[in-house]
Amino acid sequence: MSGEIKRIDLIKKMAVFQDFSWSSAVRDEGDNVVEFKKINIFYGRNYSGKTTLSRIFRAMETGSISDKYTSPEFQLSFDDETNVTQKSLNGHDQVIRVFNEDFVKENLRFIVDDQHTINSFAILGEDNAKLEKEIKQHEIDLGSEEDKSGLIGKMLEAVENHRLATKKHSERSSGLEGKLRDKANKTGTGIKHNKTFGDANYNLPKIKEDIKTVTANSYTPITFEQVDKYHELLKEESKEKIPESTAFNLKNSTFVTRAKELVEKKIQAADPIQELLNDAVLEAWVRNGREHHKNKRTKCAFCGSDLPADLWEKLDKHFNQESEDLRIAIEALLTSIDVEKSRIPNLLKIKSSDFYSNFSSDLETLGKQFSAQSTAYCKTLESIKEQLEKRKSDIFTPLIFDDPTSVEQELNAVRDFYEELRNESNQFRASLSAQQSEARAALRLHEVFTFITDIKYADECKAIEALKKAMDKAEKAKSTAKAEVDTKKAKISELKAQLKDESKGADRVNDYLNNYFGHPFLSLKAIEDTSDDTSTGYRFEVTRNNKKAFHLSEGECGLIAFCYFMAKLDDVETKGSQPIIWIDDPISSLDANHIFFVYSLINAEIVKPKNYKQLFISTHNLDFLKYLKRISNDYKGKGENKVKIREFFLIERNGNSSCLSLMPCYLKRYVTEFNYLFHQIYKSATTESINDKNYKDFYSFGNNARKFFEIYLYYKYPNQGMNAETLSYFFGDEKVPAILTDRINNEYSHLAGVFERGSTPIEVPEMTTTANFILQKIREKDLDQYSALLKSIGVKDEEPQTAVEGQ
Structure with missing residues (x-):
């Protein structure tokens, strides 16, 4: 249910109101926006726009606005936060009654x-007492907004409860909504601005969708290790395709077979030299020396003795062709084993830079495996070599070959593992863009999940849901209470129709x-x-x-x-409904007595019995305004909430445009100009020094004092008015005050005969002295009037300052 009207937010293209904004124009001295009160008085000269304002209110009464306006716009706000515009004239449930020229014409x-x-x-x-009694009882049951009684009081309470419940729900919902909005797109911290996984179009609806995803049972939060992995993935750029590695072609099996054959091969010398057979070292020494002497020397290179003639024949029989062939075969195999060992470290070149970062762990494992199996393979070759060397050193003695454990299969498996990683990396290269998109989505969801965990999103939602239920319950109670009020009003209307x-x-x-x-x-x-x-x-x-x-x-x-x-x-249709009333300039063409009676009728029939919700009265007549200032200035509320129920406004026209503002103090405060002039003299008397805030009081003092005396002395001496003689009557035998006053009234008021006065500064002490003389004389001659004048300007009775002669 709409309450009181707070303000006219805007008026555009309506007669003299071209572009009016309440929040800009209607402000107090502290620059606070002022709102309508229970009683609102408007003063404006003719053609300033008073009737235009009344037509806005009448449009809300009748539901239509004049088609003579071209594209008019206006908006009024109620204290329950509803509003009415030119497009929603029926968007309220108040009874509005407007008196203006349109009402008269209609x-x-x-x-x-x-x-x-x-x-x-x-x-x-007045003929059916029974019906009237019944109506009265129903009206008592209905109650009123003024004292919040009966069904209306119950409804108002329900409306207030619903408003508070709605406010709590709105504030809690808005608070959560604000957090989500900031997380979505706040500059600097929002997901939208995160270069790693952000979305340039990320907004509030999108984060709500993500929240649905991460709160579903199917969602599993990612680990910190996965987070790091995804971040590394997003750093990846597309790499070249990795070529296939070269097959190892390991020869371990061949070496084992051949070595076994050579190590275990049996040979026999033709005519062996037993001593050499018994001493393998000596035999090796002889064999080496044989190569240095045969067909080269006749004397021993070691001892210098002549070599025996049959030496070479004996040695040839001992070192026969078969043993030499075996030795050569062993040495050849040893060389092959050394070659094999030398190529083992370079069998597999693992370059981490060729792979994507998500393969780093597998590559590290691969490197360890290759190193371990390469070492094991080399140890196998070393075992074969040792056995070959041993047989070589004792060529005529066959040995049992110790077959070493083969790691050839394991080493080839390392290459197979590498090939798997290589193929996966090449495949990953083709799907990098898609996987990075998945990584961004995963990181974004992780961010959202972390966020809602931090803000306790689930708890917030439960609290908001509880507030929503409370709001719905309050709304149901409000609807029920309103229905009861409507039913009761309908019953009253039915009974009234019979009367x-x-x-x-x-x-x-x-x-x-x-x-x-x-x-x-x-x-x-x-x-x-x-x-x-x-x-x-x-x-x-x-x-x-x-x-x-x-x-x-x-x-x-x-x-x-x-x-x-x-x-x-x-x-x-109106009685008992507490209407909002607008009365537009009701005293046109009336004389002073009738103006007073119009005021009396309004005060007696509307204001005193409080038969209204809000009252608006506009006038161009200062006499009527003077009476309107007497209208109730009660307060409503208590303590800090205590506020006046009356406010005054001024409607001013500047060129082709009008504006509404607070009524200036000089127009609102003083009942007559006489009170105003007395106040200005009082301020001049009590001000100690001139400054930027009060200098106007002194510059205007001459005119104010002259006009005050013209009024005061006219009523005191109606046969003469104000002149030098009546000033002397007023001040008595004190000539100095009369002379000072006459000088100020003439020189400072209109430079009478002293044009150069206008080129010199105002003499403040002289004016202060004169102002005090004036107040002192009024007090001496008519204490009652002096006290009344002080009260009219809001000052307690006090003794004026005593003027010092010569000041």
């Missing part, structure tokens, strides 16, 4: 054309005309409408001395129109 066509009548309206009749009496509407208008304005000869008459057989209503007719009136004066038209509006506030 309801009192007689005023425009005396061939027409005045629309009738029904007020509650409709349109003839009484005219009587109510006549009561106002006679009792408030003293017009016994001018009245409204309810005439039964017999224009057709089906008509059962009435029409109103203006009469003068019981005859239909013609040629009404403008003032008479205004009085009838306003009394008609006031009476219509008691019709069956």
